[in-house]
Amino acid sequence: MTTRVYNFNPGPAALPLPVLERVRDELLDYKGTGMSVMEMSHRSQEFSRILEEAIARIKRLLKLDDRFQVLFLQGGASLQFCMVPMNLALTGKPIDYIDTGTWSSKAIQEAKILGKDVRVIASSEDKEYSYIPGNFSVDEDASYLHITSNNTIRGTQWKSFPNTGGIPLVADMSSDIFSRVFDPSPFGLIYAGAQKNAGPAGVTIVIIRKDMLERVPPELPTMLKYTTYAEKNSLYNTPPCFAIYVVGLVMEWLEEEIGGLEKMEAINRSKAEMLYSCIDEIEMYRGTAHPDSRSMMNVTFRLPTPELEKKFVEEAAQRGLVGLKGHRSVGGCRASLYNAVPVEAVEKLVEFMREFARNN
Numbered sequence: 001m002t003t004r005v006y007n008f009n010p011g012p013a014a015l016p017l018p019v020l021e022r023v024r025d026e027l028l029d030y031k032g033t034g035m036s037v038m039e040m041s042h043r044s045q046e047f048s049r050i051l052e053e054a055i056a057r058i059k060r061l062l063k064l065d066d067r068f069q070v071l072f073l074q075g076g077a078s079l080q081f082c083m084v085p086m087n088l089a090l091t092g093k094p095i096d097y098i099d100t101g102t103w104s105s106k107a108i109q110e111a112k113i114l115g116k117d118v119r120v121i122a123s124s125e126d127k128e129y130s131y132i133p134g135n136f137s138v139d140e141d142a143s144y145l146h147i148t149s150n151n152t153i154r155g156t157q158w159k160s161f162p163n164t165g166g167i168p169l170v171a172d173m174s175s176d177i178f179s180r181v182f183d184p185s186p187f188g189l190i191y192a193g194a195q196k197n198a199g200p201a202g203v204t205i206v207i208i209r210k211d212m213l214e215r216v217p218p219e220l221p222t223m224l225k226y227t228t229y230a231e232k233n234s235l236y237n238t239p240p241c242f243a244i245y246v247v248g249l250v251m252e253w254l255e256e257e258i259g260g261l262e263k264m265e266a267i268n269r270s271k272a273e274m275l276y277s278c279i280d281e282i283e284m285y286r287g288t289a290h291p292d293s294r295s296m297m298n299v300t301f302r303l304p305t306p307e308l309e310k311k312f313v314e315e316a317a318q319r320g321l322v323g324l325k326g327h328r329s330v331g332g333c334r335a336s337l338y339n340a341v342p343v344e345a346v347e348k349l350v351e352f353m354r355e356f357a358r359n360n
């Protein structure tokens, strides 16, 4: 018997159990090929089907029409911090950013390293990134506006996306893609490392509106140009085949077992509400994000002292509730409630939190 824990890791994170079971069952002999997906040619018919199906499912789930193309890259979301400005910045037009924490700041930093004209039009740094800024205006001369849709470390999330009046929106959706429904039409590009809501580490999903490809400067190195991936359907070189296969299975689980993103969002909302009400109700816990900006994916909270936080994380782990330590840069506690974290895990966590508060 294998023992599975209640996994609240921030990423890499929990994967749906039925997906892991499929991977196990298909590991030695994928659909009668006599080999694993790890062992087959990326140019084989089988892999081509895996790739096409993963793309089709992503497009259906996110309701992407033919204006958009789905690409699979490597280098993590972090490579996108520089690839996006390299490819999409327009000469003489600054790039607007909204700084909502570590990952936005890193994206800004990379654009600056490239010598791009960067404008930070809003930031929540003044209050330790505990909220999503509301008062800002996007200039008509911007190349695009970059935001981080969910701030994995600070536990904040955009509830609705800013109105950019036609300026393309670019979003790092690494920690909340596929967790909720949204309208893709204002987006010029969306990127996400797969390792939270979409699959294993090693593949980055990039969704690009095709007209943005016209911006790609021809002099960029081949592997750093979106056009390379777009023209060759992510098969210019060997893609991360196995990771793409697992992403496809996660998408299948979302479509066929969960029933789409409306349903997934409702489940995610109820998980987050359960945990936030426990935090609000019990004196010992204090949520760190402003209530209007609270993330459904990463719930960040503090206990009265770092010693108690350490004890909390340790005792939780003894009960099979793992991954509750806050990011090393901010301390505290964090429960990541990605799609694959079942309602039952949150129920067990809340039960433990009540008990811990009574006993300490």
Ligand code: PMP
Residues within 6 Å of the ligand: 011, 075, 076, 077, 078, 079, 103, 148, 150, 151, 152, 153, 172, 173, 174, 175, 193, 194
């Ligand atoms: N953006 C966000 C919002 C993240 O949460 C992370 C990883 N935690 C990253 C970017 C960096 O991703 P990667 O490790 O894939 O480069």
